[in-house]
Amino acid sequence: xxxxxxxxxxxxxxxxxxxxxxxxxxxxxxxxxxxxxxxxxxxxxxxxxxxxxxxxxxxxxxxxxxxxxxxxxxxxxxxxxxxxxxxxxxxxxxxxxxxxxxxxxxxxxxxxxxxxxxxxxxxxxxxxxxxxxxxxxxxxxxxxxxxxxxxxxxxxxxxxxxxxxxxxxxxxxxxxxxxxxxxxxxxxxxxxxxxxxxxxxxxxxxxxxxxxxxxxxxxxxxxxxxxxxxxxxxxxxxxxxxxxxxxxxxxxxxxxxxxxxxxxxxxxxxxxxxxxxxxxxxxxxxxxxxxxxxxxxxxxxxxxxxx
Amino acid sequence: xxxxxxxxxxxxxxxxxxxxxxxxxxxxxxxxxxxxxxxxxxxxxxxxxxxxxxxxxxxxxxxxxxxxxxxxxxxxxxxxxxxxxxx
Numbered sequence: 001x002x003x004x005x006x007x008x009x010x011x012x013x014x015x016x017x018x019x020x021x022x023x024x025x026x027x028x029x030x031x032x033x034x035x036x037x038x039x040x041x042x043x044x045x046x047x048x049x050x051x052x053x054x055x056x057x058x059x060x061x062x063x064x065x066x067x068x069x070x071x072x073x074x075x076x077x078x079x080x081x082x083x084x085x086x087x088x089x090x091x092x093x094x095x096x097x098x099x100x101x102x103x104x105x106x107x108x109x110x111x112x113x114x115x116x117x118x119x120x121x122x123x124x125x126x127x128x129x130x131x132x133x134x135x136x137x138x139x140x141x142x143x144x145x146x147x148x149x150x151x152x153x154x155x156x157x158x159x160x161x162x163x164x165x166x167x168x169x170x171x172x173x174x175x176x177x178x179x180x181x182x183x184x185x186x187x188x189x190x191x192x193x194x195x196x197x198x199x200x201x202x203x204x205x206x207x208x209x210x211x212x213x214x215x216x217x218x219x220x221x222x223x224x225x226x227x228x229x230x231x232x233x234x235x236x237x238x239x240x241x242x243x244x245x246x247x248x249x250x251x252x253x254x255x256x257x258x259x260x261x262x263x264x265x266x267x268x269x270x271x272x273x274x275x276x277x278x279x280x281x282x283x284x285x286x287x288x289x290x291x292x293x294x295x296x297x298x299x300x301x302x303x304x305x306x307x
Numbered sequence: 308x309x310x311x312x313x314x315x316x317x318x319x320x321x322x323x324x325x326x327x328x329x330x331x332x333x334x335x336x337x338x339x340x341x342x343x344x345x346x347x348x349x350x351x352x353x354x355x356x357x358x359x360x361x362x363x364x365x366x367x368x369x370x371x372x373x374x375x376x377x378x379x380x381x382x383x384x385x386x387x388x389x390x391x392x393x394x
Contacts, residue, residue, distance in 0.1 A: 042394030052392070067393025070386060071335055071354075071361060081390040098393045106367075113369040114362030114388050185394070235394035 026259065028208060028230050030123070031155055031176060033094070037062040038225065039255045040096070040210065041248065042235025049083040051244050056087040058248040064088060065096045065125055065233065068115055096157060098125040103138075105145035112149050124149060125179070125212075126158045134184045139166040143173060150174035159212050162196035164203055171207060178207060179233060182224065183214025186236045190220035194227065201228045218247075218254030225258025226266055315341055315349030333384040341379060348375035350385060362388045 027034045041061040046052035056064055064084060088095065097115035102108040108128050116122055128145055130138025137160050146156050150173055158170050162180040170178060180200060183189035191197055192214065200209060211224040212233040221232045232255060241247035318340045321329040328343040334350075341350060347363055347370060363370045364386045365379070379385070 043392040044394045046392070065393050067391045068362070068388045069391035071389050080392045084392070100393055110364060110367065110369045111388070113371070114364065117369075117371060118359075118362045118388070118390055 026263065030208070035062050035231075037252075038231035038259055039221075039252055040065065040212075040231055040233035041238065042233070043080065043084055043239075044235055045239035046080075046244055049079045052080060052239075053083045053087045054245045055238055055248040056084070056093070057091065058245045058252065059238070060091070060252050062091065062093040063096050063233075064093060065098050065235070066119065067098050067100050068111060068118065094123065095119050095121055096123050096125050097121065098159075099127045099145075102128050103130075103141075104128065105141040105148070108141070108145040109148050109152075112145075112154060113152075116154070122153055123155045124157065126156050136184070137161055137181070139163065139169075142166070143169045146170055146175050147173035157210070162193055162200060164196070164199055167200060167204065167207075171204070176208065177210060177230075178204070179210045179212035181213040182211045182220065183216075185213045187214050188216025188237060189214050190216055191223055191227075194223075197224075197227055197229070218250045221251055222254040222258035222261070225255055226261045228262050231255075315345035315353040317341055317350070317353055330379065330381040332379055332382070335386055336384075344378050346376055346378050347385065350379065351375065351387070354387070356387070356389075360389065364388070 027036050028038065029035070037060050039059055039061050040063040041056060041059045042065045043052055043056075044067070046055065064087075066081065066084060084095070087093070097119045099108040099111045099115070102111055105128060108126060112124050112126070115124060126142065126146055126149065128138050128141040129135050130141065137158075139161065142158055142160060143166070146158050149156050156175045157177060157179055158175050159179045159181070160166055160170060167178050167180065178200075180197065182191045182197075191211070197211070208230045209228075210231040210233055211221075211229050215221050215224070215232055215234040216237050220237075221234065224232050232251075234251065238244050238247045238251060316324060317334070318324050318329070319338075321331070321340045324340055324342055329340040330343050330345075332339055332341055341353075345353075347365065348358065351358060351361060351363065358372055358375070363372075363375060366384050367386075370377075
């Protein structure tokens, strides 16, 4: 088999490396940090530290989330955090500590300070949960915490709902980006309210928007990117897969495909069919009988054919 | 000549620390006793942690690594946090 047989017809039309170069130029910013991967990965729930490390590598992620645990015993973390640090060093990625488990702004602020000290980063995924059943973010506590943390020099990534006004308030207090949910954490439901997400994208065109939580399949991630979101953050969909490393790769491709689709311009939906073949006039010679009952095949004695 | 025991031991009862004077604290929500004069840094070391391996809070207030030299007071609630995986 020669290369001509294995290459897609369009490949010869573009110089080698064209796609890579185009993607490389498609970066995004958090402050003065430039990122090219649009896939942020969580680190919880993997079957082993090695699988986690391999999944981080397969994801190509440049931002991975970590947490803090109250030290109820002297037990360690089975080496997960060391694996994470090693994996990140290998691909120049960053840690994004979270404030998971916090229910008030005060709790979140205290935990944020601990995270900054432990992980030596001012980046923070701010989580303040307001409902135990849905783990829905508490918008009031979230804004209070974000305001204080921004004042104290944190770069706050707020995990929020898709409510436009809450999002605007978070931007008002100095959050450099927003992380609205697609669906409740760990639910795998995908984007349950595309209308709200489209509204966010349209009303906040210059804001970095990351879909965080609820994504269960690569198609969900692609949908988020096709809607124009800047990145996605997910955890369980990868860590709970039968093959997490393979799934991390699948998400990577889906995110890239969705981003490319957004940049390329997804066609507008139409209510009715629109012919795609550019015909002029009739493509077939029709027997006059066809207009009464259908196409008459050559040699057929009648429109019904023979048995 | 006996060298005074200045190490911070953690005990379930005050008697276990005798003859040193002990104070009662809460450690990660559990009642514990430590010698009077024990600092937060001493406590972290007594638990077997390197200073940079944990973050600390006393009475629900973050205490940075550089502030752990203060002596604990009776009734203090101490919490330690460590890195862990997260989403």
